[in-house]
Amino acid sequence: MTDTQTFWAVVPAAGVGKRMNANRPKQYLELGGQTVLEQTLARLLQAEVFRGIAVAVSEEDGYWPDLPIARHPQIIRAPGGKERADSVLSALHALAGQAATDDWVLVHDAARPCLTITDIHHLIATLRDDPIGGILAVASHDTLKNVQGESIIGTLDRSYIWRALTPQMFRYGLLKSALQTQQGNPAITDEASALELQGWQPKIVAGRPDNIKITRPEDLALAEFYRAQQTLETTA
C-alpha cells in the first residue's frame, strides 16, 4: 500500500433543486445552523485526507460568495455546468495543473451532508490500491418491481441491485477522460456510469444507508435526524 498517494475531492453544488421546490437551491437551505453545502464541505474537511476540494457552483449563484467556507484555503471554486456531469468535469478542469493523472478524486454530492468520515476513510482504504476505483453504495433490501404505467410487469432479482451513493472514487486522468468522452450523454447520472461506458467495471463498496441525498422536501428533516444520530454515535 503506497502512502504517498494524493486525494482530491470534487463537490457538484450547482443544481437548482427543482424537486425540493424551495425558495433557493437546496444546497443553500439551512441545516444545523449552516447551509447544507457548508455541512457537506465540513465533513470532507474533517476527514483530513484531501489536498484540495473543488466545488462547482452556478455562475448566477449569489449565495456562494457570502459563505465563509468560500475563503477556506483548501477550497477551489469552479463554474457549474448544465448537468451534474458537466459540473463535475468543470471542477476537474479547475484541478488541472495541480492534480496528477494517477491522483485519486472523490466526487461527492453537495446534497449529501450525512456522509461520515468513517465512510470516507473506508472507501479510500478499500480502493486506494485498485487500478480503477469505485463507489459507495447500498444493497437493496426491498423487493423491486419493473413497472410500466401503473402495472407491474416483473420482479427484479434484487441480489444484483444496489443504490449508488457518493463519494465515487476514480483516478483523475481516467475520470476526466471518461467524462469528456461522454459529455452530453443524458445517461451519465454518476461518475461510475461514464467509466462503465468506457468498458471499466468499477468496484462497489458498501456504505451507510443514512448517507442520503437531499432531493425532496421531506429529506431535509431526515438529514437533520440522521446527523443527530451520528453525533450521538460519535459521542457515545
Ligand SMILES: Nc1ccn([C@@H]2O[C@H](COP(=O)(O)OP(=O)(O)OP(=O)(O)O)[C@@H](O)[C@H]2O)c(=O)n1
Ligand atoms: N447542473 C448541475 C446539477 C446538479 N448538480 C449537483 O449534483 C448534486 C446531485 O444532483 P441533484 O440531487 O439532482 O440536484 P439538483 O439537480 O439540484 O436537483 P433537481 O434535479 O431536483 O433539480 C447536487 O449537489 C447538485 O447541486 C450540479 O452540480 N450541477
Ligand SMILES: C[C@](O)(CO)[C@H](O)COP(=O)(O)O
Ligand atoms: C450521483 C448520484 O447521487 C448517485 O446516486 C445520483 O445519480 C445523482 O442523481 P441526480 O438525479 O443528479 O440527483
